Each structure stands twice: as C-alpha cells, then as structure tokens.
Amino acid sequence: MSTRERILDAAEQALREFGIVGATTKRIARQAGCSEALLYKHFPSKETLLLAVLLERQPTLGDALARLRLAVGEGDVAANLSLFAVAAVEFYTKAATIASGVLADPSLMAGFRIMLAKAGSGPHVPILALAEIIEAEQDGGRIDAGMDAQAAASMLMGACFHRANLSYYVDLPEDTRSWAAGVVGTLLRR
Amino acid sequence: MSTRERILDAAEQALREFGIVGATTKRIARQAGCSEALLYKHFPSKETLLLAVLLERQPTLGDALARLRLAVGEGDVAANLSLFAVAAVEFYTKAATIASGVLADPSLMAGFRIMLAKAGSGPHVPILALAEIIEAEQDGGRIDAGMDAQAAASMLMGACFHRANLSYYVDLPEDTRSWAAGVVGTLLRR
Known part of the structure; x- marks a missing residue:
C-alpha cells in the first residue's frame, strides 16, 4: 500500500474514532507509520487530507x-x-x-x-x-x-x-x- | 445579563462562526468579556458548556x-x-x-x-x-x-x-x- 493510501486509511479511522476535533495530523501520521512532515508532503493541509478522505473513502x-x-x-x-x-x-x-x-x-x-x-x-x-x-x-x-x-x-x-x-x-x-x-x-x- | 448567559451567548456565536473545532474556550471567554478561569467556574469543561448551549440555546x-x-x-x-x-x-x-x-x-x-x-x-x-x-x-x-x-x-x-x-x-x-x-x-x- 502506498504512503498516501496508508495516510488516508489512518485519517478515516481517526475521524471515526475521535471525530474531527480529535483527528489531529500528529495522530494520523503516527497511525500511518510516517512523520507529520511526510504527511504534509502528500497533503499540504489538514483540510486537503480531510477532503481527500471525503471524496475517496466516503461510501x-x-x-x-x-x-x-x-x-x-x-x-x-x-x-x-x-x-x-x-x-x-x-x-x-x-x-x-x-x-x-x-x-x-x-x-x-x-x-x-x-x-x-x-x-x-x-x-x-x-x-x-x-x-x-x-x-x-x-x-x-x-x-x-x-x-x-x-x-x-x-x-x-x-x-x-x-x-x-x-x-x-x-x-x-x-x-x-x-x-x-x-x-x-x-x-x-x- | 449574568456571566453565565454571556458565556452561553458567546459560545453559541463561536459555534456558528468557527464550528466546534474553532470554538475554543479561550475565544469564547474573550468574546464573553471574562477570563477562561471564570468560564471554567461556570462550566467545568468545554463539554458541559457545549451541552448547555445545545439544551438551552438550540431552537x-x-x-x-x-x-x-x-x-x-x-x-x-x-x-x-x-x-x-x-x-x-x-x-x-x-x-x-x-x-x-x-x-x-x-x-x-x-x-x-x-x-x-x-x-x-x-x-x-x-x-x-x-x-x-x-x-x-x-x-x-x-x-x-x-x-x-x-x-x-x-x-x-x-x-x-x-x-x-x-x-x-x-x-x-x-x-x-x-x-x-x-x-x-x-x-x-x-
């Protein structure tokens, strides 16, 4: 699985578990097994990441x-x-x-x-x-x-x-x- | 208006304007013209405050x-x-x-x-x-x-x-x- 996919998986899980308030990029990066810097390389902002979850992972x-x-x-x-x-x-x-x-x-x-x-x-x-x-x-x-x-x-x-x-x-x-x-x-x- | 009411007003406005993510107790206290310490005297947690807004201010x-x-x-x-x-x-x-x-x-x-x-x-x-x-x-x-x-x-x-x-x-x-x-x-x- 690509890093991007791992980050999306982690973000989706964090949103379900902790809500938008608790789904911090720190928590998402840790869960995805990457650094926050690498997360921001794939998604320039938390907004971009959340929008990607919505558009690509929303059933x-x-x-x-x-x-x-x-x-x-x-x-x-x-x-x-x-x-x-x-x-x-x-x-x-x-x-x-x-x-x-x-x-x-x-x-x-x-x-x-x-x-x-x-x-x-x-x-x-x-x-x-x-x-x-x-x-x-x-x-x-x-x-x-x-x-x-x-x-x-x-x-x-x-x-x-x-x-x-x-x-x-x-x-x-x-x-x-x-x-x-x-x-x-x-x-x-x- | 009592301090409690002023805090509820400020919290309601902050929720509408900034959402639950941006409605920090710091922002709410400033808007209500009181200290965060005084806010916490009336509402022991952000949760209590938000629940009070929901129950008392929700149309x-x-x-x-x-x-x-x-x-x-x-x-x-x-x-x-x-x-x-x-x-x-x-x-x-x-x-x-x-x-x-x-x-x-x-x-x-x-x-x-x-x-x-x-x-x-x-x-x-x-x-x-x-x-x-x-x-x-x-x-x-x-x-x-x-x-x-x-x-x-x-x-x-x-x-x-x-x-x-x-x-x-x-x-x-x-x-x-x-x-x-x-x-x-x-x-x-x-």
Missing part, C-alpha cells in the same frame, strides 16, 4: 441505486424500494460521522462546497437518481403515475437520512427493516 | 408544532402542513451547525446520548408529535384514514431535515415553499 449509495435500477420491472416494487431504504439508512449512518465533521467546520465546508459545485456533484444527486427510478416504475405502471416522483424521492431519501442521524442520539424502537416497509408502503399506497 | 420545533396543532380542523390541511414544513426546514438549518458539532465529536455525543436517555427526550420526539397531529386530522376526516401517520411523519420530517442539510452543500434549485407544497401534496394524495 457511496451508487451500488444500492444500481441494484434498484436493475430491479425496475422485476419482483415486487415495494420490496425493492424497502431493501433500498435499508441500504440507504446503513449508508447514511456510516457517512454521518464524516459528513458532520465537514458541516461542523465552516472553513472545511466552504472548500467542500466549491469542490462539489465544480464537480456538479453533491448529496442531492442520489435523490435525482431515485426519482428517475421511480419514474421508470411509473412508466411500467407499477407505481401510481400521478405521484410526483421528485417529491417522493425527497421523502424516502430524507426519511432514511433522518433515521440514520437519529440513531446516533437515541435507541430507535423499531428495526430498520419494518420501519422501511412501513414508509415505502405509505409512500406507494393508491 | 426548538415546539412553536411550529403548536401552531400546527392549533390549526387541526381549521383552514386547508395541505397548506397548514406546508407552512409547518417550511418552518421545519428553517429550524433544521439553524440546528445543523450545532448538531453536527456534537455528532462530529464522539465523546460529546456519548455524553449527550446519556443526557437525552435520562430526560426521555431527543430529536425523534417532534416526529411523534407530528404523527399525533396527522392522526387528529385523520380523525376529522381531513387526511386519508388509511395512511400510516407515523410513517408519514417520518417522511415529512425526514425530507425537511435532509433538505436543511443539503442546503449547506449545494445551492438547491427550487425555493423551499414550492418544494414543501410538492412534498405535502404527494404525501396527502388520495
């Missing part, structure tokens, strides 16, 4: 969306969406520790916002992708064509994102699978 | 929920829920900077989680309150009685929470008012 919803897209017209549409919702809750739960670190640091967020705007990317993109899949199911007659796909995608994705965040504050009573089935059933009811 | 959704509850059976139910959704997005947008600071700091979150459990409180409580209001409207025949009020509340609140967070990362194309109308319309369709 993505891509796989779960790809599975859902492949399942358009196949199997039970509510079951497919429920499985996706469970995956989305898991994704957002993993992403929360790093995402909150960015949001908690205004200067880091400013840099990240500019990078996202340049890349035309951002955390809203999965909502658009989910809306497209819902529209494909509407075209196939498996979801009520009168439903606003964009609004439906906002609600399903938002509910998953919120639940992931809530799980850090409180023990949630219902298991995620039955919660997801309830939400999807309510969304799709005719 | 709440209480007013918006109270208005929605008063409007049960009155006016247009979709319009009432849309107004509430706009208020919820505003609330979550303000809350995000502090909430992310807690989530980004595992030790702070651990303490906060224990406090919430003891108080039987937490960020899931507004969802329960919204579900009760939806049920009251269902009892009055203004919302489809077949809808799962809990799931509907999860989706509406989740969509607002998610939108508030997204607004930190990207410029959202649609204005919040028309977005809220679309989401509520989709949720309530029969």
Whole structure:
C-alpha cells in the first residue's frame, strides 16, 4: 500500500474514532507509520487530507441505486424500494460521522462546497437518481403515475437520512427493516 | 445579563462562526468579556458548556408544532402542513451547525446520548408529535384514514431535515415553499 493510501486509511479511522476535533495530523501520521512532515508532503493541509478522505473513502449509495435500477420491472416494487431504504439508512449512518465533521467546520465546508459545485456533484444527486427510478416504475405502471416522483424521492431519501442521524442520539424502537416497509408502503399506497 | 448567559451567548456565536473545532474556550471567554478561569467556574469543561448551549440555546420545533396543532380542523390541511414544513426546514438549518458539532465529536455525543436517555427526550420526539397531529386530522376526516401517520411523519420530517442539510452543500434549485407544497401534496394524495 502506498504512503498516501496508508495516510488516508489512518485519517478515516481517526475521524471515526475521535471525530474531527480529535483527528489531529500528529495522530494520523503516527497511525500511518510516517512523520507529520511526510504527511504534509502528500497533503499540504489538514483540510486537503480531510477532503481527500471525503471524496475517496466516503461510501457511496451508487451500488444500492444500481441494484434498484436493475430491479425496475422485476419482483415486487415495494420490496425493492424497502431493501433500498435499508441500504440507504446503513449508508447514511456510516457517512454521518464524516459528513458532520465537514458541516461542523465552516472553513472545511466552504472548500467542500466549491469542490462539489465544480464537480456538479453533491448529496442531492442520489435523490435525482431515485426519482428517475421511480419514474421508470411509473412508466411500467407499477407505481401510481400521478405521484410526483421528485417529491417522493425527497421523502424516502430524507426519511432514511433522518433515521440514520437519529440513531446516533437515541435507541430507535423499531428495526430498520419494518420501519422501511412501513414508509415505502405509505409512500406507494393508491 | 449574568456571566453565565454571556458565556452561553458567546459560545453559541463561536459555534456558528468557527464550528466546534474553532470554538475554543479561550475565544469564547474573550468574546464573553471574562477570563477562561471564570468560564471554567461556570462550566467545568468545554463539554458541559457545549451541552448547555445545545439544551438551552438550540431552537426548538415546539412553536411550529403548536401552531400546527392549533390549526387541526381549521383552514386547508395541505397548506397548514406546508407552512409547518417550511418552518421545519428553517429550524433544521439553524440546528445543523450545532448538531453536527456534537455528532462530529464522539465523546460529546456519548455524553449527550446519556443526557437525552435520562430526560426521555431527543430529536425523534417532534416526529411523534407530528404523527399525533396527522392522526387528529385523520380523525376529522381531513387526511386519508388509511395512511400510516407515523410513517408519514417520518417522511415529512425526514425530507425537511435532509433538505436543511443539503442546503449547506449545494445551492438547491427550487425555493423551499414550492418544494414543501410538492412534498405535502404527494404525501396527502388520495
């Protein structure tokens, strides 16, 4: 593994374990088995390093969306969406520790916002992708064509994102699978 | 204003401006016009201070929920829920900077989680309150009685929470008012 990769691994682990406050470059360098000077050779600032972790190590919803897209017209549409919702809750739960670190640091967020705007990317993109899949199911007659796909995608994705965040504050009573089935059933009811 | 209040004001402002990383007790004390020693007399640790900001200064959704509850059976139910959704997005947008600071700091979150459990409180409580209001409207025949009020509340609140967070990362194309109308319309369709 290259030094760069080792540093990224160490930074990712430090962020999960100690949060953005405790994830110092000193701690990250020690964990990566290199000097702080070498760390700064690869990443000129702590910001650059954290942004690299976000862009290269943040899990993505891509796989779960790809599975859902492949399942358009196949199997039970509510079951497919429920499985996706469970995956989305898991994704957002993993992403929360790093995402909150960015949001908690205004200067880091400013840099990240500019990078996202340049890349035309951002955390809203999965909502658009989910809306497209819902529209494909509407075209196939498996979801009520009168439903606003964009609004439906906002609600399903938002509910998953919120639940992931809530799980850090409180023990949630219902298991995620039955919660997801309830939400999807309510969304799709005719 | 008491010293304690001045320190809380200064801490709140420092959190918004510099994030949890930059909101040092040194900076907060200077802003409050007191010594760090005096700050520590009122708040034995930075954690205690941040938790006090969270519990005493965090805006709440209480007013918006109270208005929605008063409007049960009155006016247009979709319009009432849309107004509430706009208020919820505003609330979550303000809350995000502090909430992310807690989530980004595992030790702070651990303490906060224990406090919430003891108080039987937490960020899931507004969802329960919204579900009760939806049920009251269902009892009055203004919302489809077949809808799962809990799931509907999860989706509406989740969509607002998610939108508030997204607004930190990207410029959202649609204005919040028309977005809220679309989401509520989709949720309530029969």
